[in-house]
Amino acid sequence: MTNTDFINEIEKYMSKNILSQKNPIASIKNEDKILITSESFASDKSLAEINLISGEILSGVPNKEYKLHLEIYKKRPKESAILHSALEATTTCSIVGKTVYPMLDDMAQIVGPSAKTACIKTKTHQGCVKNILKKMKGRQAALISENGAICCASNLDDASVVAIVLEKGCKTAVESFAIGGGKKINDLECRLMHFVYTLKYSKQNEKNR
Amino acid sequence: MDINLARQTLLDAGIKLVNEGLVARTWGNISCRIDENSFLITPSGRSYDQLTLDDFVLVQIEDLSYPAGIKPSSEKGVHAEVYKNRPEVTAVIHTHQMNASTCAASRKDVPATDQEFKKILGDVVRCAGYGLPGTKKLKLATSKALGDSNAALMANHGAVCVGKTMDEAFLVAKTLEKKCEEFIFSEFANISGIKTNKIKNIHDFYILKKKRGKK
Numbered sequence A: 001m002t003n004t005d006f007i008n009e010i011e012k013y014m015s016k017n018i019l020s021q022k023n024p025i026a027s028i029k030n031e032d033k034i035l036i037t038s039e040s041f042a043s044d045k046s047l048a049e050i051n052l053i054s055g056e057i058l059s060g061v062p063n064k065e066y067k068l069h070l071e072i073y074k075k076r077p078k079e080s081a082i083l084h085s086a087l088e089a090t091t092t093c094s095i096v097g098k099t100v101y102p103m104l105d106d107m108a109q110i111v112g113p114s115a116k117t118a119c120i121k122t123k124t125h126q127g128c129v130k131n132i133l134k135k136m137k138g139r140q141a142a143l144i145s146e147n148g149a150i151c152c153a154s155n156l157d158d159a160s161v162v163a164i165v166l167e168k169g170c171k172t173a174v175e176s177f178a179i180g181g182g183k184k185i186n187d188l189e190c191r192l193m194h195f196v197y198t199l200k201y202s203k204q205n206e207k208n209r
Numbered sequence B: 001m002d003i004n005l006a007r008q009t010l011l012d013a014g015i016k017l018v019n020e021g022l023v024a025r026t027w028g029n030i031s032c033r034i035d036e037n038s039f040l041i042t043p044s045g046r047s048y049d050q051l052t053l054d055d056f057v058l059v060q061i062e063d064l065s066y067p068a069g070i071k072p073s074s075e076k077g078v079h080a081e082v083y084k085n086r087p088e089v090t091a092v093i094h095t096h097q098m099n100a101s102t103c104a105a106s107r108k109d110v111p112a113t114d115q116e117f118k119k120i121l122g123d124v125v126r127c128a129g130y131g132l133p134g135t136k137k138l139k140l141a142t143s144k145a146l147g148d149s150n151a152a153l154m155a156n157h158g159a160v161c162v163g164k165t166m167d168e169a170f171l172v173a174k175t176l177e178k179k180c181e182e183f184i185f186s187e188f189a190n191i192s193g194i195k196t197n198k199i200k201n202i203h204d205f206y207i208l209k210k211k212r213g214k215k
Ligand SMILES: [Zn+2]
Pocket: B027, B028, B075, B094, B095, B096, B157, B158
């Protein structure tokens, strides 16, 4: 993906409110480098480039969250794209701070058996990064306390799907509360669905290579 | 229905459903009855905007068999069960539409509130028991909940809408979404005392209640 393509995609996600209008945060991995939105992306559409191995900033001024993205790529080699979702229901659930359990099959399949909230104050701190990685284990996303969610996948489009499906899961949790509460799907069945989906998807990718 | 007409009907319906926000990406599926033994359905894992006339798959109602090549939707069993039990139905739409999914997540039946509801959806839209996607349990539960009505919710999953024509099934899906939204707001007014049609009010209420520790 070229820088221009990446910028176009970021703008598309901003227009759909997947990414924050004020501080959009997205990154992609390209071999041993990552490309990430800069601190000033909202005003100047600038990107920054970072060496994945050394963490050296090769160009631009990366968003403050870049160390978290670096760690995710290092610890989870299958991921190649990260979006920091700012969607409405996702943000509502991140404010509440409780774990969101799947009430829809989609969420179990694509996000995983739950979306946990990582309690952090400074994302650049090593301990906080560790906490987020721990909450994401076996899942494609984690809610960030009062600050939306981190969503990752093997490509940018799939990361946006994770964000959309997580939003639907959060929206269901919030709005079913208004009609007396939603019913969670059994944990074992959630894990089974996520496992089958991941397996099916990796096979499909293998076939399409 | 003539198979070529069915292909065009499915292609058009897919675009219409995407434009209405009732389906998206590869989620949900639609089918048309061809005759008493078979139906044509959307393929598995393909985006609606990328479909062509040749992508739809002919599936046998009795044994769910289909020709080698493109794989049909994994929910073909739900469609087959409807065609088997409802000879007058010629179109089935399965969606993951938002408001119906929210009601399905609460596993609640949605009762009729007005004439429009009764005329298009019947006296009640029942919610089927839960079954994992693609399973016999799901197709049997959905068919039972549908009975002789035009729509059913699928627990923790979405909805199935049927019609004597594709236009009719489409109207059912659209009306269901609207009526489920009304149901959410009216139930919300009952539990919170807040009469609103703004989602933000529900979100604020949720934050307030959950932050106070209410489970
Ligand atoms: Zn479905």
